[in-house]
Structure formats: C-alpha cells, structure tokens
Amino acid sequence: MKTRDFDRRANAGHMRNEVLGTDGRGVTVVRASTIVLAFTMLGSVISSGVHAQSSRSVESPTSCVMPVGNPTEIASGLNIPWSAVYVGSEVLVSQHGTGEIVAFQLGEELRSVGTVPGVVARGDGGMLGLAVLTEGANIWLYAYHSTSSGNRIVRMAYSEGALGEVQLVLDGLPGGRGHNGGRIAFGPDGMLYVTVGETRNPDLAQDRNSLAGKILRMTPTGGVPTDNPINGSLVYSLGHRNSQGLAWDDRGELWATDFGDDGWDELNRIEPGGNYGWPIIEGRGGNPAYIDPVMQWHTQEMGPSGLAYVDGSFFIAGLTGQRLWSVTIDAAGNPDATAYYAGEFGRVRHVLEGRDGNLWFLTNGRRGDPGGQILSVPLTRVAAAECSRVSAAGRRGGVPATIP
Ligand SMILES: [Ca+2]
Secondary structure (H helix, E strand, C coil), X not given: CHHHHHHHHXXXXXXXXXXXXXXXXXXXXXXXXXXXXXXXXXXXXXXXXXXCCCCCCCCCCCEEEEECCCCEEEEEEEECEEEEEEECCEEEEEECXXXXXXXXXXXXXXXXXXXXXXXXXXXXXXXXXXXXXEECCEEEEEEEEEECCEEEEEEEEEECCEEXXXXXXXXXXXXXXXXXXXXXXXXXXXXXXXXXXXXCCHHHHHCCCCCCCEEEEECCCCCCCCCCCCCCCCEEEECCCCCCEEEECCCCCEEEEECCCCCEEEEEEXXXXXXXXXXXXXXXXXXXXXXXXXXXXXXXHCCEEEEEEECCEEEEEECXXXXXXXXXXXXXXXXXXXXXXXXXXXXXXXXXXXXXXXXXXXXXXXXXXXXXXXXXXXXXXXXXXXXXXXXXXXXXXXXXXXXX
C-alpha cells in the first residue's frame, strides 16, 4: 500500500515536472544556462562572500552547498545533545535528560555554565531547544523545557561564562509523555518562533484555542505580536504533529519539519495562519484546505528533528533514519533530497551551520554508546544544476513536490 502510494505520488511529481518544462516559460533554456554556470563553478569552492540566491525565478539560478569528506568529532561525552547555539566564540549545548547547559570552544573541553531548574525528562520531553538574543550588552539564553506539568520557555542572562537567574517567558505550554515539540528560534523579524507538539492529543492540532500542535510567534518577553495572523493569539500556523525544526531561507521565509505518525514525515514552507493538516491529513493530501509539504519521506528513513538552511541547502537531522538529509530546490522550484551517513552516527538530533564554516550535527552517539557527539563536515558550494548531479552520487530519497 505504501509502495503504491510512493509510486503514484512520485509519478505525479514527475508529471508536474514535465508540464513545467513545456509550459513556455523557458525552463529548458534556463536549465541549459545553469549547466554552463555550473561548469564555470565546478571544482572550486566559491568564497562565502558569495551569497546564494534563493529566488525561484527561472532567470535566477540558485546555488547550494553539499557536505564533502568525512565528518570529524568536535565534542563528545554529551548526554543526548538537543540544541546548540553560539555566544561569541562559544557553543552552548542543551542535553535532553538534564537541565545542565554545557559550553565549549573549538578544540577545548566542555564545561558547565549552569543548570536550568525544574527540568523533567519524560518520553521526548526534557531539556529541549535553545535560542540566543543579544540586547545591547545583555545576552539572553532562551530555553524550552518540560516540567512536571507541561512545557515552558525561560531565559537567563549569560554573563562571564555563567547563566544568571531564570526569568519566565511563557508558562503553561501543553506537554506530555510524547510530542512535546521544543525547537525555538528568533526570526529575521526579531520575534521568537516556537514549535509545540500536539502532546499525543491529535485533535488539539486543529483547535485554534490550544497551543498544542502549533508553531507560535511571540515577542522576546512572550507577548502576542500585534501582527500575528490570528488576532490576539500566539498561533502562527496550525495542524502540526510534532515539529522540531525551524529555519529561514534567504528570502526570509520560514520552513519547518514535522515528525509524522506511520505515514509521512514532512518539510513544510510555513505561511502565516496556514493549516498543515494533522491529524486530518498526513503528508500530501491535495486538499486545498490544508497546505501540503514541499517534500515528504517514509517515516523509517527520516523522523525529522532539527532543520538548518545554509547557502541554498536545507539540512534535516533524521532521528529514526539515523542519517542527515539535504534538500535543494532547483531554479524551476523542484526539490531534491539526498541522505548522508545512514546508520553511521546513530540518531541525528540537530544540524546547524558551524562556527568554522562547516556543517555541524548533533547525534546521540552510536548504538550502545550513551555519549552524544557533535560532528563537523566541510561544505562545498556548487551551482544549482550541479546540486542534483552531486546529490545523485549519494542516496536520493523522499517524495518531492513542485513548488508553485
Ligand atoms: Ca502536514
């Protein structure tokens, strides 16, 4: 049944591609020109000063970045690392089972910077996402964590290498033994975006009066922004099951992963007020009342947590699939997914652009090894037409949609 679904959806995607190629918009010609550009760029890593163009206009070919070579371990002995953020040259890391936040600089040992009080780890709940806000001379570390009665967001001043007292940002977020969400990130608009899972109560994802199964948008002090899509509500988008990944592309558009049930995991482009379908639809449904994912995967090969956008490429941490995924989108708007390191490093929890310009990813360590790692792998930049060629050398997967 699933195989048939896969084939049908894949064929549908292919047909859409063909339609795009013959609709008189000059796609074929532009693809040829991107190939020329690709050859001029091939074999040399373009300096990081050249920023990827994310416009999906066929006149503006994109570029992407791809991992090259073998990942090297830059931190080890972590207790299920969940999130990592930067403060100056330091990296601060949350660990799922404990409220202790650790920090390190490249090449140096881990050290504790303090403990977030009241963290309760049950199921997938625990010490989850981190974010950093700099206000003048003040540096705030934000943390999303589970308590004995749900989830909350707190912040602590980070000064002279240590965390200060806890300030409550938002209490009373839904929580439970599973589907706690927990990724937090400041957007380009300075607002704090938060993924909240449906806490194993699927119907809450469609309940506009519940914060479960939502992506929230709030001010740095937990208030409702005046320009949120639902007046007076923190809800930014709904119909999510257990999103744990947030990233913005070059155009400032928000994207998020969603951890599916037993059908489809998703990469979604998030629109303000958009409804992403759960639990009515999992994966692509073609119902205009709900926004379909841009890319979807069988759950055994993905199980997405963290999401990053780096110079034209999305990277997704695959927990269940124990691999890292990249998603690139070509100039015609067609996404393409590639898997890396399947089974090599255990469950991959988070991925981010590294302090050294490499791609970093957080893992739970190898099977039977409790020690979580942070790994670093170099990235190389290629032009859009080459992204597919490079990815074809890896293991392609996922079921693409054509972006309108
Ligand atoms: Ca969905």
